[in-house]
Amino acid sequence: MNTAVLQRTPVVFDGSELTIAQINDIARGRADVHLSDDEAFVARINRGVEFLDRLWQQEGVIYGVTTGYGDSCTVNIPGDLVEELPRHLYTFHGCGLGEVFSIEQSRAIVGARLTSLARGSSGVRYELLQQLARLLQLDVIPVIPQEGSVGASGDLTPLSYVAAVVAGERRVWYRGEQRDTAEVFDELRIEPLQLRPKEGLAIMNGTAAMTGLACMAFSRAEYLCQLSARITALMSVALQGNAYHFDSALFAVKPHPGQNQIARWIHDDLNVGEAPRQSDRLQDRYSLRCAPHVIGVAQDSLPWLRQFIENELNSANDNPIIDGDNEHVLHGGHFYGGHIAFAMDSLKNAVANLADLLDRQIAQLADVKFNNGLPANLTGATGERRPLNHGFKAVQIGASAWTAEALKQTMPASVFSRSTECHNQDKVSMGTIAARDCMRVLQLTEQVAAAALMMAWQGVQLRLRAGAVQEASLSPALRASVRQVADSFNLLEQDRALEGDLRNFVKLIQQRHWRLYDERDHG
Template sequence: MTQDNTYNLSQQTVEFGYNSLSLEDVVAIAKGATAKLNQTTEYRSYIQKGALFIDSLLKEEGVVYGVTTGYGDSCTVTVGLDLVHELPLHLTRFHGCGMGEILSPMQARAVMACRLSSLAVGKSGVTFELLERIETLLNLNITPVIPEEGSVGASGDLTPLSYLAAVLIGERDVIYQGERRPTSQVYQELNIVPLKLRPKEGLALMNGTAVMTALACLAYDRAQYMARLASRITAMASLTLKGNSNHFDDILFAAKPHPGQNQIAAWIREDLNHHIHPRNSDRLQDRYSIRCAPHVIGVLQDALPFMRQFIETELNSANDNPIVDGEGEHILHGGHFYGGHIAFAMDAMKNAVANIADLIDRQMALVMDQKFNNGLPANLSGAQGRRKAINHGFKAVQIGVSAWTAEALKNTMPASVFSRSTECHNQDKVSMGTISARDCMRVLQLTEQVAAAALLAMSQGIRLRIAQEELVESSITPSLANTLAQVEADFELLTEDRPLEQTLRSTVDKIQNGYWEVCG
């Protein structure tokens, strides 16, 4: 991903404590907002009660999973009281086996925010000092190096979260000031004393859904933007093809009142100045990729509310095991680390987003082909005269769009149904939530690439219509005119073939940073 190219610390502050966090709060932290713990004596005391209750059980030689026992299937192994303080250290170390790509600093910050949110609920038996250390690392912009592979989504994101736990105790690597460095070095430089994890704190840090939830928050932010951007691209495609804006009429959509679908239709209708120029060609019905665009994009738009509810509930939950009720003095053994809700939301989101990639791919195919584009040059080339014979416009870009779309569609296989029995059949039904979230991020990346190509192509198509005097520039709505101006600032009309890779990459960066001013 390329979102970190414009990364910088912001002035926004997000408070952790009694209040619930929103998706937007996590995104803000990911992009550099300041984290602030509730500093009231009441809240500090509330958090400390869980840790004190664990201490009291140890004095009474009580049996607590992961505190006086081994982990997972080793829960029948008793750990002597002389060893319980070493147990969290071993948990962090034997899980240090992550593989694959490294989460970006932005993604790692989101993970830290999600873990802090869960621990701040006060049901994990950790000290206030532990919460403060995560707050400090966020505000100093010290992020753990976290490999993205190795979690089956129950018992939570154990292996990737072990990298956060390891950093708290001064081990492994961090990203600091843009460089990957040993944590111990950075701590020494900044006079930070490594934490010594208390009983239950290793488990509390690692036994939860923070990685999948963090990726889900970031994915949601990008997906809702994609719904708006795809609506704008569809309006541009309709203009390029001399389409029929009656397909987006408000009376028509009142007959099928899915609210998200109707919102998409409204955005397209407004972009097309529908009531002034309802029809630009003699074609009664445009092809499905134009006419049915609100129905395709609308699935995502209508699904966003339930996805938000799933993700935000997970975000604001205590999702480790066991749950420590310090006030009522209960230890409750359960399975809140199971990431099924996130897995389902991410499987659904990647499906809806990939369908948008497929929609835009079909729109691209229409505008490129002289059999379907209502009089535009082949491949949208702007070459003139004898130069037409050697210029190929967007031909290769359209092939790329097809490739990106095919890969996005391939990644829609639901991860959540591929549960694996692991860890001596203790974890015999797992969520695969982190894999689903990673799939979704990949689908979003590919779809953003498709959208970037379409922004350039549709801008070219509209400019060619104007040049052919088939479209009056003054008739274009202010919203579309603004997008065209934004594209044209970086993209000169393609008259002679030139490499477009850097322009495409720059356009993807802008999509991921919300540069294009779109409706909604």
């Protein structure tokens, strides 16, 4: 039985709203993509195209259809050249640099663009939607450089690579390799699509790159909040912390809902009320005692972040907007990615604080001055070889380095607007840079979380070995986590290189390998 097929999630593009979770299913390659062929939907899509065709052929002036682009909007294009204009647009924007987006990120970008175009306000043919859906269905995904967008007028340069691939040009990911689009299209018998007036602009003049990344960032941050709570519970056991710091009566007087959710999770993990563990300290250091307050900021941000991201995802965000029903061309600035820029600048700040929290917990755990009787650097070595072994000493240094880099990335990108393109784009969002920064902060924080989980688990194991903690006294949730980590990691007794273990844990975190609390994995 092919379980991979059974696990695929249907995602239907029919002009209705999609969710962050559905874009993430597309990104992870576990979506079964369908484009609606409902007659009413197809007719609505095509009404905009028919209106546009009549208008420009009657010598109506339409930005980007009968004029040049950007500051060149005052340049009129002769009627016999109008149909060549889309190819020029994606061609001269073929100047992206830097690393390319991963295939997962590029799938999310294509999914976000198709979601917007399927709203029916962009003046594109149903055949163009079919071509984009076909790319997702056959997993022929544009290779997109990361650098070159200021986030208004949309993600022009990154999305030019989507437009070019639709037309059979540039390069694609196919079966894990980068190949020439024309070669793959020929192999799969995909017909390149010659873009019609407005279609190049409709693909490129929007926020799909930053929005696709934002959907992925949201999902990763959501999981990190839960993982940070579970790690904190394990840290409290390893450090013999005061479990009553997470009591519901305490948090009732400061009713931030996300913060209180984190406190409840940690409180329940620690079995308070059944077999409470008392600490020699009346108050633990802040990185334990204030963990719900730190993680809670990110947790409380998730609802409004979801609103910002999903509103942008389900918007028509190019220019001009084509109202085929009422036959209006509406010139505006919906390509401006300010909401995503603000969301990503905010999220990277909240996530970097998770890295900082876990890094401080790690520092306590490794230091004999603060770890309440555990061996230095959590070495599991005993006897005469103990002085020779250094345990997690270098991992603690590494976690500090990853945290410092994450914190450095929190400078808001959105405040660095640059005037570009002959001062036509004189106020821009920087949303794609903010989203890329956020992805980097997430990667670094996941690395810190991997180290923290390994070290917290080691600390608990050392307490169990010393008889200071009984496995039966752990809550079922913590017992399950201890056993799950043991499936992927062996107790560190003699020094060994831990790079492979760390990389594996980062991968497991990104795959949401450990089921944590009863909350649904929304993203």
